[in-house]
Amino acid sequence: MSDTVLDVRNLQVQFQLDERLIRAVDDISFAVQRGQTLGIVGESGSGKSVTSLAIMGLVPYPPGRITGGEIAFKDTPDGQAVDLRSLSPTQLQQMRGGKISMIFQEPMSSLNPVYTIGFQLTEALCQHQTLSQAEARRRAIALLQEVKLLPPDEEIRSQLLAEFPKTQNSEPNERELQHQVNQQKLAILERYPHELSGGQIQRVMIAMAISCNPTLLIADEPTTALDVTVQATILDLLRELRDARGMSMIFITHDLGVIGEIADSVAVMYQGKIVESGPVLEIFSNPQHPYTKGLLACRPRPDRRLQTLPTVSDFMEVGSNDRGEVVIREKEAGEHQQWQGVEISEDELSQRLTMLKGRSPILQVRDLKVGFPVKGVFGQTKRYFMAVNGVSFEVYPGETLGLVGESGCGKTTLARTLLQLVPTMSGAIEFEGQNITRLSRGSQRQLRRDMQIVFQDPFSSLNPRMSIGDAVMEPLTIHSRTQQRKVQRDRVAYLLERVGLNPDWMNRYPHEFSGGQRQRVCIARSLALNPKFIICDESVSALDVSVQAQVLNLLKELQSEFELTYIFISHDLGVVKFMSDRIMVMNRGKVEEMGPSEQIYRQPERDYTRTLIAAIPTGSLERIHQRQAARSMVNG
Incomplete structure (x- = not known):
């Protein structure tokens, strides 16, 4: 039995906002075992992130402050636990990044955009250790290789040898070859955050977090903004690092499907309290609290096609007692008969598709190409980056066409081009039989009445x-x-x-x-x-799973009431499958495959689609059993 690394008892955190006193964390207790992962799950505002900030001593004061409780941290198995609340600011600063590290939710805002990643990595190393600049850079490169942002030396050598010009009398000079290997490794340190993708930036953040070999790593929503495939690789990486280093981890998320992929135990938070906790398999197989039941039910499951998604409110009612305390009551089964959702049969799906295809298409796209100029040395256009490259498809009235693919595949560019917010290079877009790429400015304004878009970020919209x-x-x-x-x-x-x-x-x-x-x-x-036609561009990806379920149900209701046609864009194939009649999979500006949603999920033709499906964090009991069995074999 592994010993306890972190023991939080009766923690309380309050925020003073104007005349109101908000209890963000309300008397919670939990423990983290050595080498284990505790998953903390809940919706926005449940107190998850405030809990992590309290552990790190980063609760912003004012308006927030820790008003009670103990945070006992033990670095070594035979050492004495220390209450982190009793440490001085200097001692706490040494503890942060050294013994306890944190990965924040927004990697782009966590890195300074004016400094290279090499500078920021070496700065983190030198903050807690006495190192020369050369040694710090060597350590930084090793860390980037450990988080798989940079290939191992052997792989770089093999790649360089494969690219070496093959002539009869030439052989690669070993000294020159090693110099090229070193140059490639150093080049990554000179890149700035904006030159990396979201997944690459998150790997840099992980490298910084593990740079001083922490005993405890706190990951606060580290995969929320990432594609499912990138999310899967980050989860695999965190598991590998945890097991290789014997590191403990707190993983915070609003998605129980992700928790099922990485956690050993779970604490479910709601309105500042832990409403349920226990081993991950127990929580998933036999949840006791209605809030936990609701969270498990409201995420779209790719293996089931439901008419509507259950929501958290289907499982519980929230009220208050005479003292103003929150009281939660579980609804009786008779109060809502759709908890598990009404499934749509394959015959119903087939009949609907036949009905839809019996109509004339509302939108036809033929050989559409959209490119962005890449400037040369003197500012002249050197070539074009083809964001959409020869795409053809049609959409029928009343249909939902799901558009899925990783970031950078061309989904959003295609959506904006359909609305003529981005000009086309070639090809045709016909809406109700009219080629809209040739419309005058006044005619395009008339078109806006019939074609609308819902963007990803509602606040900036x-x-x-x-x-x-x-x-x-x-x-x-x-x-x-x-x-x-x-x-x-x-x-x-x-x-x-x-x-x-x-x-x-x-x-x-x-x-x-x-x-x-x-x-x-x-x-x-x-x-x-x-309007007749609406594009939903990642319109639910930034929402909690319970809120996401409500919005998805709403979009389906509105489609039926207003006879709407949707293109529904997402990187999450589970969400797309719930919404869509057909699915179009895009990769690198082209269509990988297209067909009925059930067919795409159950019988994908392309390896790329299979990869997307395999990356969906289902949180199924079978996956949890497999992961735990594999870990037991590794640990002997």
Whole structure:
């Protein structure tokens, strides 16, 4: 039995906001064992990140402060535990990054954009160790190789030898070959954060976090913004590092599917409290708390096709007692019969596809090409990067076409081109039989009434100085549907109510709403002109899984009510499969394959699609059993 590395007892953290006192962490206790991973799961605002900041001594004061509890940390198996709250700022600074490290949610904002990754890595090393600059750079390279951002020396040598010109009388000079190997390794240190992808930046952050061989690593939502394939590789990497180094880990996320892939034990948080905890297999196979049951149920499962997703509110009711304390009651089975969801049969899916294809396409795309100029030395266009390269497909009225692929595959460029926000190089886009690539500016404005888009980030999509009522009303004013203020306000009130928001809130501003509520505002705005066709571009990827389920159900309801046609874009094949009649898989600007959603998932033709499917964090009991069995074999 491994010993305890971190023992948190009765931790309390409060924030003073104006006249209100918010208890962000409310008397929680948990322990982390040596070499094990504790998963902390919950929605935004549950207290997950504040808990991690309290452990690191980073709770911002003011307005926040730790008001009670103990955080006992033990570095070595035979050492004495120390209460982190009793340490001086200097002692705590030495502990951070040395014995306890943290990977933050937003890697791009965690790195300084004006310094190279080499500088930032060596700075982290020298902060806790006495090293020469040359030794620090060697250690930095070794760390980048350990996190697999840089290949091993042998692989670099093999690649250079393969590229060496083959002539009869020439052989690679060993000294020159080693020099080239060293140059390639040093080159990665000279790159800036903006020159790396999201997954590469996260590997740099992991390298910095493990640079001083910490006893405890805290990972706060480290994979939330990443593609499922990149997410899978990061989870594999964290597991490998944990096992190779004997490191303990706290992994924080809102997705129980991810927790099932990496955690040994789970603590479920809700409104500052831990409502349920235990071994991961026990929590997944026999959850006791209604909130846990709701979280497990609301994520789309690729192996089941449901009409609607269950939500957390289907499982519990939240109230308060006479003392103002939160009281949670589990709903009886009779109060909601759709907890497990009503499955759609294969016959129903086949009949729907036949019905859809019996109509004339609302959108036809033929051999579409979109390129971005790559400038040469003197600022002249040297070549074009083809973001969309010869794409052809059609969409039928009332259909949802799912568009899936990794970041950089061309999904968003294709979406913006369909709306003529990005110019085409060649090819045709026909909407209701009209080639929209040749429309005048005035005709394109008329087209905007019928074609709308819901963007990924609802906060940046809304003007912070404009009330949500005015934001939803703006399309009506621009397109002069009616200039009567009362008629416009009645339309806005109807749309807000239809997307599940109180019409009395129309004078409130975006910052007064949660992420899910802001996305509902964006959906209401997109419906203002009664469009026929809507593109949803990663419109639920930034939301908690419970809020995501609500928005996905809403989009399906609205499609039926308003006879909408969707292109639904996501990197998450599980979400796309739930929403879509057909799926189109893109890779490097081209279509890998396309077909009915069930067929794409169950019988993919291309290796790329199989990789996407294998990377979905299902959190199934079978996967958890397999992972635990494999780990037991490795550990003997």
